[in-house]
Amino acid sequence: MPSANTTYLLLATLVMFAVTYALRGTVFAVFGGSRTPPRLILYIGRVIGPAVIASLVIYCFRNTTPLVWPYGLPETAAALVCILLHIWKRNPLLSIILSTILYMVLVQHFSS
Amino acid sequence: MLRFTKKVALASFKASIPVLLGYLTMGAAAGILLTSQTGLGAFWAFLTSATSVSGALQFMAVDMFANHTPLLTVALVTLSINIRYALYGLPLIERWKGIPILLKLYLILSLTDETFALETENKYPPGEDSLTYCFLISLFDHIYWVTGVVAGSLAGGLLNFNTKGIDFAMTALFIVILMDQLQEKQTRIPAGIGGICAVIGLLIYPANMLVPSLLLILAAILLFRRRLEVANA
Numbered sequence: 001m002p003s004a005n006t007t008y009l010l011l012a013t014l015v016m017f018a019v020t021y022a023l024r025g026t027v028f029a030v031f032g033g034s035r036t037p038p039r040l041i042l043y044i045g046r047v048i049g050p051a052v053i054a055s056l057v058i059y060c061f062r063n064t065t066p067l068v069w070p071y072g073l074p075e076t077a078a079a080l081v082c083i084l085l086h087i088w089k090r091n092p093l094l095s096i097i098l099s100t101i102l103y104m105v106l107v108q109h110f111s112s
Numbered sequence: 113m114l115r116f117t118k119k120v121a122l123a124s125f126k127a128s129i130p131v132l133l134g135y136l137t138m139g140a141a142a143g144i145l146l147t148s149q150t151g152l153g154a155f156w157a158f159l160t161s162a163t164s165v166s167g168a169l170q171f172m173a174v175d176m177f178a179n180h181t182p183l184l185t186v187a188l189v190t191l192s193i194n195i196r197y198a199l200y201g202l203p204l205i206e207r208w209k210g211i212p213i214l215l216k217l218y219l220i221l222s223l224t225d226e227t228f229a230l231e232t233e234n235k236y237p238p239g240e241d242s243l244t245y246c247f248l249i250s251l252f253d254h255i256y257w258v259t260g261v262v263a264g265s266l267a268g269g270l271l272n273f274n275t276k277g278i279d280f281a282m283t284a285l286f287i288v289i290l291m292d293q294l295q296e297k298q299t300r301i302p303a304g305i306g307g308i309c310a311v312i313g314l315l316i317y318p319a320n321m322l323v324p325s326l327l328l329i330l331a332a333i334l335l336f337r338r339r340l341e342v343a344n345a
Contacts, residue, residue: 008180009152009156009177011183012173012176012177012181012183012186013156013159013160013163013164013173015183015186015187015190016160016163016164016166016169016173016186016190017163017164019187019190019191019194020164020165020166020169020190020194020197021220021221023191023194023195023197023198024194024197024198024200024201024220024221024223025201025217025220026198026201027198027199027200027201027202027205028201028204028205028208028216028220031201031202031205037199037202040337041198041199042199043333043337043340043341044195044330044333044334045195045196045198045199047299047302047333047340048192048195048196048302048329048330048333049195049196049293049299049302050290050293050294050299050300050302050303050306051302051303051305051306051309051329051332051333052192052193052195052306052326052329053168053286053289053290053293053303053306054290054302054303054304054305054306054307054310055306055307055309055310055313055322055325055326055329056168056172056193056286056310057283057286057287057290057307057310058306058307058310058311058314058325059310059314059321059322059325060282060283060286061283062314062318062321074277075280075283078280078283078284079283079284079287082283082284082287082288083287083291086287086288086291087291092285092288092292093134093137093138095284095287095288096141096281096284096285096288097141097281099280099284100277100278100280100281100284103277103280104274104275104276104277104278104280105277106277107276107277108274108276108277
């Protein structure tokens with residue numbers, strides 16, 4: 001008998017797979033003929049990417065507490081390092097790894 | 113039909129080397145995160161990465177698994193992160209017409225950003241078969257991604273240090289993706305809309321901010337369509 005958690009994880013994995021696969025395949029199923037997609041669909045596809053990523057950045061900071069110690073200082077410092085490094089080097093892995101290490105050091109040693 | 117030769121195998125492998133480096137490291141980061149944050153091991157790393165084959169989603173999956181995010185929200189998040197895939201097929205429809213159905217289903221399953229880029233570039237060696245070249249690139253990239261995530265998960269289980277704060281890797285990933293997108297001017301207004309909608313979503317429904325945020329985004333880009341299309345033209 002799978003536990004409730006295993007059932008949830010299997011279903012969540014299935015949902016992610018099904019939605020992603022449907023997205024990848026829809027265009028072949030619907031527009032496999034000569035029909036071109038409606039302009040509205042093309043428009044949404046063009047502009048929704050940056051909007052979603054920006055909202056996910058905000059989502060990642062949802063548990064930050066700007067009014068209570070440590071006042072969001074570890075998050076701010078790590079995000080700034082990430083941004084500056086990325087402006088300077090444009091190397092995604094470098095920006096991600098160094099800012100994450102900085103954040104880990106800050107929350108483990110200074111904010112508890 | 114597929115025609116495997118040494119030449120086409122070598123050419124597709126060579127083309128995929130940059131993806132190899134990127135997927136192994138990003139996959140490993142996602143795998144370490146999965147195991148250190150949720151305690152889930154290599155089985156789940158394999159299952160999620162082999163089926164969804166999607167970078168940003170793999171990171172969000174850690175967050176959603178840890179929080180037991182409701183399945184409907186999981187569907188909505190997946191839809192929003194991956195909606196761009198709905199357009200990737202467009203330049204490939206004609207080329208993939210009439211190929212064996214199983215092959216087509218696999219090529220669709222493994223169509224990531226990077227694989228799409230290499231397949232539309234389609235630099236197969238002269239005299240070789242373009243479809244075989246594309247299939248091998250898909251297969252190689254898929255293997256790199258799954259290997260990276262599973263290896264990261266195994267390493268995450270062995271790591272014996274304090275991993276508190278390692279989830280910032282996801283924050284940093286999204287910051288980096290956003291900064292790369294912002295280099296193109298026409299992404300700036302949509303990104304601004306996304307940020308504002310997310311803040312409103314967080315204020316009105318902090319328990320599950322993603323649902324109101326994403327619905328607001330959709331409403332806003334439909335509402336401002338005329339202005340955004342003018343700005344893009």
